[in-house]
Amino acid sequence: AQRVTQPEKLLSVFKGAPVELKCNYSYSGSPELFWYVQYSRQRLQLLLRHISRESIKGFTADLNKGETSFHLKKPFAQEEDSAMYYCALSGRYTGNQFYFGTGTSLTVIP
Amino acid sequence: EAQVTQNPRYLITVTGKKLTVTCSQNMNHEYMSWYRQDPGLGLRQIYYSMNVEVTDKGDVPEGYKVSRKEKRNFPLILESPSPNQTSLYFCASSPGTTSNQPQHFGDGTRLSIL
Numbered sequence: 001a002q003r004v005t006q007p008e009k010l011l012s013v014f015k016g017a018p019v020e021l022k023c024n025y026s027y028s029g030s031p032e033l034f035w036y037v038q039y040s041r042q043r044l045q046l047l048l049r050h051i052s053r054e055s056i057k058g059f060t061a062d063l064n065k066g067e068t069s070f071h072l073k074k075p076f077a078q079e080e081d082s083a084m085y086y087c088a089l090s091g092r093y094t095g096n097q098f099y100f101g102t103g104t105s106l107t108v109i110p
Numbered sequence: 111e112a113q114v115t116q117n118p119r120y121l122i123t124v125t126g127k128k129l130t131v132t133c134s135q136n137m138n139h140e141y142m143s144w145y146r147q148d149p150g151l152g153l154r155q156i157y158y159s160m161n162v163e164v165t166d167k168g169d170v171p172e173g174y175k176v177s178r179k180e181k182r183n184f185p186l187i188l189e190s191p192s193p194n195q196t197s198l199y200f201c202a203s204s205p206g207t208t209s210n211q212p213q214h215f216g217d218g219t220r221l222s223i224l
Contacts (some may be wrong), residue, residue, distance in 0.1 A: 084152065097168055
């Protein structure tokens with residue numbers, strides 16, 4: 001079964017500190033992985049996807065197939081990064097379904 | 111402006127009274143989907159549609175219906191709402207006929223079923 005696990009419901013870091021939001025997945029095949037962000041009172045929006053291998057707002061995420069992980073990282077957290085972050089999975093073997101993790105609420109302390 | 115529009119944004123209603131939440135997108139996207147967001151459970155897919163007249167169940171379809179008569183619209187219907195359907199609902203769309211494209215989300219509809 002396809003699943004996405006975000007083990008941390010809440011994460012607090014100080015401004016300027018590195019941040020890592022964990023995401024592990026279970027999938028038979030090559031997954032499509034995404035990170036979405038939801039700022040307070042705003043709609044969900046795409047932060048990044050693994051195939052584009054780009055850095056958005058200083059965030060990066062590397063797909064590690066051996067560890068089945070897609071952790072989101074940023075070297076220096078900013079206050080405006082405080083938000084809810086969701087890892088999501090789809091792919092050829094999900095039957096066109098989209099699976100989200102339970103989310104991690106990140107708070108950056110000034 | 112490219113967007114996904116949901117209506118209403120907020121609704122309080124009573125058990126058993128049929129309701130419809132509309133969703134419209136202006137990006138000519140093939141794929142549309144409905145999710146519910148509950149604390150501690152994240153987003154769960156209710157129904158999705160890969161194209162006009164093609165719909166399929168997601169993880170939590172019980173108690174919901176959808177239709178896709180036009181490409182731009184994908185309404186969510188609760189024929190007989192119950193309190194366990196109190197939730198925050200999101201509609202989303204993406205290009206292509208598979209789920210592997212990034213999705214564009216609406217602002218959400220907060221439903222309270224008393």
